Amino acid sequence: MFRGIALAVAAALCLVVVPVAAQEKSAVRQDFELASNSGKKILVFHPSVRVGSQSTGGIFEPNAEWTDRARTNIQAALEKYQKQLGNAVITAPEAYGEDARNLEEHMQLFGAVSQAVIEYQFFVGNRLPTKKRDNKANIFDWSLGASVADLPGAKDADYALFIYNKDAFGSTGRKVLQILAAVGPGIAVKSGEHQGFAGLVDLRTGNLLWLNADGQMGGDPREVDGSEKRVRQLLEDFPGSNLDKDADK
Amino acid sequence: MRRAGAMVAGALAAVLAGPAMAEVAPPPPPYVGAYQPQGVDEIGLWREFDESERRLAASELVIRDEKLNAYVRHVLCDTVGTDRCKAVRVYIMREPTFNANMSSNGTMRVFSGLLLRMRSEAELGAILGHEFGHYEQRHGLKLFKARRTGTDLLAWSALLASMAPSYNVRRSYADVQLSVYGNLFRYSRDNEREADRLGVGYLNTSKLRPQAASAVWQNLMAEIEASSRSKGLSKPRFNAIAFTASHPPEGERALTMAALADPDGASRDDGADRYREAMAHWLPIFLDDQIKLNDFGASDYLIQSLAASGWTAPLWFARGELYRLRGQQRDLVNAAEFYESAIRLDTALADAHRGLGLSLIKTGRPTDGQAALRKYLELKPEASDAAMIRMMLTKEGVTN
Numbered sequence: 009m010f011r012g013i014a015l016a017v018a019a020a021l022c023l024v025v026v027p028v029a030a031q032e033k034s035a036v037r038q039d040f041e042l043a044s045n046s047g048k049k050i051l052v053f054h055p056s057v058r059v060g061s062q063s064t065g066g067i068f069e070p071n072a073e074w075t076d077r078a079r080t081n082i083q084a085a086l087e088k089y090q091k092q093l094g095n096a097v098i099t100a101p102e103a104y105g106e107d108a109r110n111l112e113e114h115m116q117l118f119g120a121v122s123q124a125v126i127e128y129q130f131f132v133g134n135r136l137p138t139k140k141r142d143n144k145a146n147i148f149d150w151s152l153g154a155s156v157a158d159l160p161g162a163k164d165a166d167y168a169l170f171i172y173n174k175d176a177f178g179s180t181g182r183k184v185l186q187i188l189a190a191v192g193p194g195i196a197v198k199s200g201e202h203q204g205f206a207g208l209v210d211l212r213t214g215n216l217l218w219l220n221a222d223g224q225m226g227g228d229p230r231e232v233d234g235s236e237k238r239v240r241q242l243l244e245d246f247p248g249s250n251l252d253k254d255a256d257k
Numbered sequence: 258m259r260r261a262g263a264m265v266a267g268a269l270a271a272v273l274a275g276p277a278m279a280e281v282a283p284p285p286p287p288y289v290g291a292y293q294p295q296g297v298d299e300i301g302l303w304r305e306f307d308e309s310e311r312r313l314a315a316s317e318l319v320i321r322d323e324k325l326n327a328y329v330r331h332v333l334c335d336t337v338g339t340d341r342c343k344a345v346r347v348y349i350m351r352e353p354t355f356n357a358n359m360s361s362n363g364t365m366r367v368f369s370g371l372l373l374r375m376r377s378e379a380e381l382g383a384i385l386g387h388e389f390g391h392y393e394q395r396h397g398l399k400l401f402k403a404r405r406t407g408t409d410l411l412a413w414s415a416l417l418a419s420m421a422p423s424y425n426v427r428r429s430y431a432d433v434q435l436s437v438y439g440n441l442f443r444y445s446r447d448n449e450r451e452a453d454r455l456g457v458g459y460l461n462t463s464k465l466r467p468q469a470a471s472a473v474w475q476n477l478m479a480e481i482e483a484s485s486r487s488k489g490l491s492k493p494r495f496n497a498i499a500f501t502a503s504h505p506p507e508g509e510r511a512l513t514m515a516a517l518a519d520p521d522g523a524s525r526d527d528g529a530d531r532y533r534e535a536m537a538h539w540l541p542i543f544l545d546d547q548i549k550l551n552d553f554g555a556s557d558y559l560i561q562s563l564a565a566s567g568w569t570a571p572l573w574f575a576r577g578e579l580y581r582l583r584g585q586q587r588d589l590v591n592a593a594e595f596y597e598s599a600i601r602l603d604t605a606l607a608d609a610h611r612g613l614g615l616s617l618i619k620t621g622r623p624t625d626g627q628a629a630l631r632k633y634l635e636l637k638p639e640a641s642d643a644a645m646i647r648m649m650l651t652k653e654g655v656t657n
Contacts, residue, residue, distance in 0.1 A: 058305070067405050067408055069298065069301060072297075072303070072304035073297075108315040
């Protein structure tokens, strides 16, 4: 009854081969345009960053030091590139009490909405019945609702940027397994997992303006260079972006 | 022949009596003080739990009633001692199931469904002590490492098995897989047993009555039985261990805890009155959540066992709601009776008048029903459903 059930399920799942994640995908809301150098203020909420390794059997092994380093690097890279795009990045103020609860609700909501976009609009075929028509007509219409205007710091900014990163670097054991599985029975074992998604939300209407999701991101966020590559990839289809797409390929 | 029979009987008796023969739980080991995680794995896990606690602290599910929080913390400190309880942050969650858990970084989550089911401070202390035992023994880290070792082994054996794909190899791979998973689940159950032992150990050295630990599981078994009975299911088995069970069976836990409890502690106070008093404000809310789980047998069992120390207006009201929401004609007659009992004890209980009115209207007594509904509106004119209730008053041709 107490603790453990989730762990057991996770244990059972970790051997299921993760389907080779689909290509990166991004979308911009049809009625949204952002000219480069428009000097918008972008509020960034506590980015979700998790860095660790992948055990031989495929379990995620969190690493606190890597996570801390990646968080700092990503923040710095983000400021650098948004400056290049002509936008200013504002770090969201630390929230307390009611504000913190409201923010947490919206962080969860953003997570749920972007997962729905990724699952039902971007990648697989199981379309939501209510979104079938949108998908055919290439309409990107998702919203968090106007309540985002009350989020802490929202008054001083135009948009909110949510960022999610999860990196699991293949351990030595995993890499050896990968090679032996390839040369032996010829089985493809995936070593490492690098997911990222970023979304831009209009702080007045709550509309999701842009979302970029990638199941196989490049760049090692533990390093300064790598984080810059990562953020460049996350932002490469950002509206008004002049970041060179080919530089990373 | 006869000897073999005697041996089987002896072995069986040993198995059955095994847990009951456990010795009284030893007092807890000396406390090491503020513990900090060590090594990449533990520091990494703690960081994950710190992040999740960050979200938890801002969650809408957390009950922030200062008095209730202080009380639960007080029971924890009474059980494990003031030095140990400093390491813990307690979060009471509005979640009507019987559960509590503890993360490696000292985050304790106590579900409201647990608070509803406890009868005394000692029972609550037994659970909180159990959870603290997981923390003190660093079970989270140990289980993580066990899972990693097990799945690593499986990855290698899957590779080897696929190099020689024959029926026998595949079969032995399946055996390895079963034994690895079986071992992991057994490992988890053994951790639970260790935490149980520690939990009773804390209680033994506290001021509270350690025998309460066993009562928790006896009550739970009775509730599960009541639930299955009302669903028409067969009688649950409380001594069987399922392959994938993360915890020992309830029967075993009840027996073991009874044996672990220090007999000298049997005469101690279990704090039942204090517990009832502390929960009084929240009881109707927790009962309401429980009723909405739509588990008639379990809810009725809980209400009746709460009423063992005397029926109160909130208990009669909860029983009325339970019956009215199931909503058979016979239930409505009973519900009306329960609401009336609630009103007899507390005429100002507005929702009881509402429930009574709605039940009476459906059982063919519209005039009495409308009178009750009018009383409801009189007591609670700002009720969120006032407009709808008013419609019910005029529809039947009776105006107010």
